[in-house]
Structure formats: C-alpha cells, structure tokens
Amino acid sequence: MAKVTGALSPNYIVGIGGSAGALNAYKALLESLPSNTGMAFVVVSHIHPDANSQLAQILSRYTKMPALLASTAMPIRANHVYVIPANADLQIESYSFKVVSPRSRRNAQIDLFFSSLAEAVGARAIGIVLSGYDGDGSEGGKASRAKGVTALDHARSADGKDSAHDA
Numbered sequence: 001m002a003k004v005t006g007a008l009s010p011n012y013i014v015g016i017g018g019s020a021g022a023l024n025a026y027k028a029l030l031e032s033l034p035s036n037t038g039m040a041f042v043v044v045s046h047i048h049p050d051a052n053s054q055l056a057q058i059l060s061r062y063t064k065m066p067a068l069l070a071s072t073a074m075p076i077r078a079n080h081v082y083v084i085p086a087n088a089d090l091q092i093e094s095y096s097f098k099v100v101s102p103r104s105r106r107n108a109q110i111d112l113f114f115s116s117l118a119e120a121v122g123a124r125a126i127g128i129v130l131s132g133y134d135g136d137g138s139e140g141g142k143a144s145r146a147k148g149v150t151a152l153d154h155a156r157s158a159d160g161k162d163s164a165h166d167a
Contacts, residue, residue: 010040010078011124013092015117017110018130019046023055025130027062030081035064039126041081042070042090044113049087049103056083070097084109091116 018025026043033041047053053069059081060067067081068074070090074097076082084090088101089112103109110129117125 008075008077008079009095010076011038012040012126013076013117013121013124014039014041014126014128015044015110015114016041016128016130017044017114019107020048022130023058026055026059029128029130030059030063030065030067033063033065036079038078040076040078041065042076042113042117043081043083044090044110045084046107046109047084047086051086053083053086056081059083070099072097072099084113089113092120095120 016026016029022045026045030041043055043059045055047055056067056069063081065079065081067083069085070082071085074082076092076095076097082097085099085101087103088099089103089109091098091100091113104112114127117127
C-alpha cells in the first residue's frame, strides 16, 4: 500500500467516532490539540442521510488545522481534520479516502471506518470512540485492536447514549 510521501504524510491517522450527540466532545478534543501533531484526524459522526451537514465548518472554529469534508481520492495529510459526508461510509485506500454513498446501513459508519483504518495502516492508527449509538464502534474497535491499533473509549465526554464501551 502506497503511503503519501513528504512532510504532509501523517505519522498516525486518528479515527474519532461519535453519534450525533458528540459535537461538544469533538469541539473540546480539537480545541485541546496543537495544530502540528503530525497526525491526521478523521471524524466519523452519525449524520442524518438527508442532512446538509456543516460539521466540517463548525469544527474548523475549534482548531487551527484545516477541517475538510472527506471525498473520494482525497489524500490524507498530517495536521488536517477530515469529516465523513452525510449518507456515506468512509474507507481508506492507499492513504486516500474512498467515500461510498449511500451508506450501507444505519449506525455502522464508525465500525466500517475503524475496520478500514486498521486494514490500511495497522499500528499507525488510533481509534477513539466518543459515543457510538446502537453499539457502533464496538466491532471496529475489536478489529482495530487485532491489527495493533490503539483503541480508546471515552463516552463519558459525549452527550449520546448506548456508547461503544466494548471498543
């Protein structure tokens, strides 16, 4: 698998999963991070399929890193924040995004992304589940750990219910 080369190549890719109630947790996390971590951050949120999501723009107010809506073939760069589009599943192939729309099923985007992340970059990945409604994030967290990924669950900071404590 080809890796993006040069100064913009991320040392780690951090997947951050959360249900719709995780907005305040996303903001707090991004606000606390320096803009030069050398990592790429990917926010995978449960967004209503018909929503005109402004999540990337909202999050851009809480970080000095560029916050962008992920799109197919977009290279993953260090010191950037990426957000999943509405009604889509997000995957990683060769250090670029693959957006699959419409999404395959409801409340599975975190699991699907974490599994793809683990497969694509292995131990160079970090998975954080802020909240995962209906258990989303549990299976992806387990698959990630099997590939050497650091997986964290910090649902206490999110506003959602039924988080993925097993991740």
